[in-house]
Amino acid sequence: MATIATVGLVLAGAGVVGWAVGSGRFGGTRSSIENRIATYRNVLMTVRREREQRPELDRRLASIVDRSLGSELEAVDSDLRRQLAGLAEASGLRDASVSTLGASVVATPAAREFSRSGSERAFREEPDFAVLSANVSGRGPLEAVIRFLHDLDAAAWVKRVEYVRFDPDAEGRVIALNARISTLFVPGVDPGDGVDGATPDPQHSIERYESMIAANPFAFAVEAPEPVAEPVPVKPPPPPRIDPRSYWMLTGVVEGPDGTEAWMRNIRSNETFELLVGGKRSLDRAVELQLEWAEGDLAGFRVGDETFRILIGSTLDRPLP
Numbered sequence: 001m002a003t004i005a006t007v008g009l010v011l012a013g014a015g016v017v018g019w020a021v022g023s024g025r026f027g028g029t030r031s032s033i034e035n036r037i038a039t040y041r042n043v044l045m046t047v048r049r050e051r052e053q054r055p056e057l058d059r060r061l062a063s064i065v066d067r068s069l070g071s072e073l074e075a076v077d078s079d080l081r082r083q084l085a086g087l088a089e090a091s092g093l094r095d096a097s098v099s100t101l102g103a104s105v106v107a108t109p110a111a112r113e114f115s116r117s118g119s120e121r122a123f124r125e126e127p128d129f130a131v132l133s134a135n136v137s138g139r140g141p142l143e144a145v146i147r148f149l150h151d152l153d154a155a156a157w158v159k160r161v162e163y164v165r166f167d168p169d170a171e172g173r174v175i176a177l178n179a180r181i182s183t184l185f186v187p188g189v190d191p192g193d194g195v196d197g198a199t200p201d202p203q204h205s206i207e208r209y210e211s212m213i214a215a216n217p218f219a220f221a222v223e224a225p226e227p228v229a230e231p232v233p234v235k236p237p238p239p240p241r242i243d244p245r246s247y248w249m250l251t252g253v254v255e256g257p258d259g260t261e262a263w264m265r266n267i268r269s270n271e272t273f274e275l276l277v278g279g280k281r282s283l284d285r286a287v288e289l290q291l292e293w294a295e296g297d298l299a300g301f302r303v304g305d306e307t308f309r310i311l312i313g314s315t316l317d318r319p320l321p
Contacts, residue, residue: 066192067158068185073103076132076185083157084136084181091148093138093177101133105187133162133182143213145175147206152181154202159183172219244283245303245316252312253294262291262299267315289316 069079081098088096108128138148149164162180169176185191251272252263261274264281275281275291282288292300297312298320308319 064158065186065189067156068191069157069183070185071188071190073132076183080132080134080183083155084134087148087151087155088136088138091151092144093140093148096138098134098136103130103132105130127187129184129186131182131184133180135180137178139174139176141173142175142216142218145177146209146213148177150202150206157183166218168218172216175218243317244287248283249315250299250310250312253297253299260294262294
């Protein structure tokens with residue numbers, strides 16, 4: 001009986017092994033098939049999820065296209081200039097200038113998903129969108145510069161600010177603004193008139209910048225120089241008084257019909273006069289000359305309480321001792 005039981009057990013085990021091998025469990029075939037089924041299921045679920053998200057994606061793309069400035073380069077170039085020039089003028093910038101740069105085409109990121117030949121080639125080479133940039137510059141007070149940037153940010157059309165540069169003058173009262181703005185458009189896709197009728201949508205009110213404008217971080221306080229005391233004008237001393245007697249020379253002593261005369265001559269002007277004994281002559285307001293006597297080549301004179309003798313050929317300021 002034991003032998004029969006053993007034989008039966010062996011036959012049962014052999015049957016189970018044969019079934020497993022036949023079903024592919026031990027050979028790996030079933031595992032491979034299950035992995036492929038899981039892969040196909042993931043692909044189908046991904047496609048389903050993308051199809052469900054497509055309306056939202058289309059809506060987002062349409063909202064961007066609707067805010068573009070056109071579908072052709074010439075129209076976008078013209079409108080970009082017009083938009084920036086209008087913002088500069090409205091903000092109060094002076095000497096505003098706008099210039100556009102060359103447009104660049106951005107290829108579709110899905111190019112590798114399509115074949116280089118056949119019907120898929122057109123999808124591979126189709127551009128995704130185009131980018132046009134412009135430089136804008138102007139001058140004005142800080143308030144005008146901030147208002148331009150605020151209104152630019154609030155404008156409804158799609159844009160990206162590449163850079164902004166402030167260049168204040170020496171006093172910080174006038175700011176030179178230089179900025180580069182880029183906008184995108186989809187060639188051949190007309191955005192309609194959504195931008196022209198759109199209302200600006202600022203993220204922040206312009207009043208938010210009032211404190212910064214009032215403080216003006218570019219204007220440095222200029223220290224007033226210390227007052228310099230005006231020097232007290234020094235009145236020059238009057239020139240030394242010149243004795244008028246130094247101008248008059250005794251040129252001769254003459255016996256005239258009326259008596260003895262002393263002849264005098266001004267060495268500067270050559271003016272002459274004759275003076276009789278006892279006669280007087282004012283040389284200036286303070287000096288009055290009187291002839292006391294005259295004899296030979298000498299004459300005696302009086303000026304106030306002073307008496308002196310003069311030799312012919314000498315001026316009155318050089319009396320004899």
